[in-house]
Amino acid sequence: MRLAGVAAAGALLAAVTPPAWAQQTTTAQTTTAQTTTAQTTTAQTTTAQTTTAQTTTAQTTTARPGTARQSAAQATTAQEQAAQPTTTGSASCELTSETATRGDLLWGFKKSFRQYVGTTAGNAITASDGAVVTAVDEVVRDGVPNPAGIPTGAYRFALGRAEYRSPTDFTLHYRGKVAFSYPAHFFTLVLGDPEVRRDGDTATLRADVELKAQPGAPTGSKNLPDVDLATLRPTAGTTTPAPGSLTWSAVPASLTSAEAFAGFYQAGAELDQVALTAAADCADLPEPPPPAPAGTPPPAVRANALVPPLQYRPLANTGADVEHVLWLGISVLLAGTAVLLAVHRPRRT
Incomplete structure (x- = not known):
């Protein structure tokens, strides 16, 4: 009876305890499972790290948008430069x-x-301080x-300085003086240091204007520094900006006011x-017109022998020729003398 119980207990133990080969298989499976689990964990960790790195890279890129835009702009600029x-x-x-x-500024005023x-002997037109008289548009008779024998061409003024922002926004300062002397009419008129200002479609020529009236003139001297002398219309002329x-x-010009030129017009x-013209040293410019060749003026005539009673009369208002007026006056004087002689002729007895 006792032996039967022991046998039953041994059978139960055998049933509960697996054989050695089964224990080895189980151990191997457990080890394999652990290894697989470790590998899976490692893979997952690696994947997580990779994902984290990618996320970090994306965040870094997202956090620096200026860098991307700058790179894109540089690439665009390089492409544009290559296409030029x-x-x-x-x-x-x-x-x-x-x-x-x-x-240079080339201008003859009027x-x-x-x-x-x-065109009247005894007068003078002179240029100085950076201005010259050219042979452009001379008076021909x-x-x-x-x-x-008096130079009557247009005047060339040299560029002094510039305030240049664009072809339609600038001030160009030219230098030089031109003096018109008419002793018989008791005046000398000086035009100096002109400048051209442009603002959009409008432009103005300014200059220093001085009237030096001599004793006997019906008006006094005037000094008008930096006066608006001429209104310019650049859109009606030819304006050419270049490198x-x-x-x-x-470019057409008109007198701004009668006072601007001492009442002559x-x-x-x-x-x-x-x-x-205005240019940098690196630019190409055409040669400016040269100074007019020196002439031989005729002998000067005394002022009181030209127009004694007139003293001062700016005939430029009408464009009249002074010489013709003088001959007319002489003719009238001779005719009057003849009439007086005829009236006062002594009678014969």
């Missing part, structure tokens, strides 16, 4: 207030005034330029057209 044609030195030549070192002063330079030609009177 290759040019030589003129591409880098720029006209600014600092680089504007050359240029040809009828040059004729009024420059009977096929002879400058018939009185490093600016060129105007045939009415406001709105048409003046000579304006041409100008």
Whole structure:
């Protein structure tokens, strides 16, 4: 009975305890499972780390949008530069207030005034301090330029300095003086240091104007510094901006006011057209007109022998020829003398 119980207990134990090969298999499976679990965990960890790194990279990129935009802008600029044609030195030549070192203003003021002063013996037109008289648009009489030996061409003023911002926004300061002397009419008129200002479609020529009246003139001397002398219409002329330079030609001009030129003309009177240049050293400019060749003026005539009673009369208002007026006066004087002689002829007895 006791043996039967022991046998039953051994059978139960055998049933509960697995054999050695089963224990080894179970151990191997457990080890494999643990290894798989470890590998899975490692893979998951690696994946998580990779994901974290990618997330960090994305966050870094997102946190620095300027860098991306800057890179894109640099790439666009490089593409645009590659698409532009290759040019030589003129591409880098720029006209600014600092680089504007050359240029000229060519202007004759008003040809009828040059004729009024420059065709009468004893008068003078002189240029100084950076201005010269050219042979451009000289007064011609009977096929002879400058018939009185006085230079009557337009005037060239040299560029002094510039305040240049764009082709439609600038002030160009030119230097030089031109003096018109008419002793018989008791005056000398000086035009000096003109400047051209442009603001959009409007432009003005300013200058120093001085009237030096001599004793006997019906008006006193006047000094008008930096006066608005001429209204310019640049859109009606030819204006040509180029790399490093600016060129105007045939720009219409009219007198701003009667007082601006000492009362010689009415406001709105048409003046000579304006041409100008301004350029940097790196720019190409055409050669300016040279000074007029020196002439031989005829002998001067005494002022009181020309127009004794008139003293001062700016005939440039009408464009009249002074010489013709003088001959008319002499003719009238002779006719009056003849009449007086006829009236007072002594009677015969």
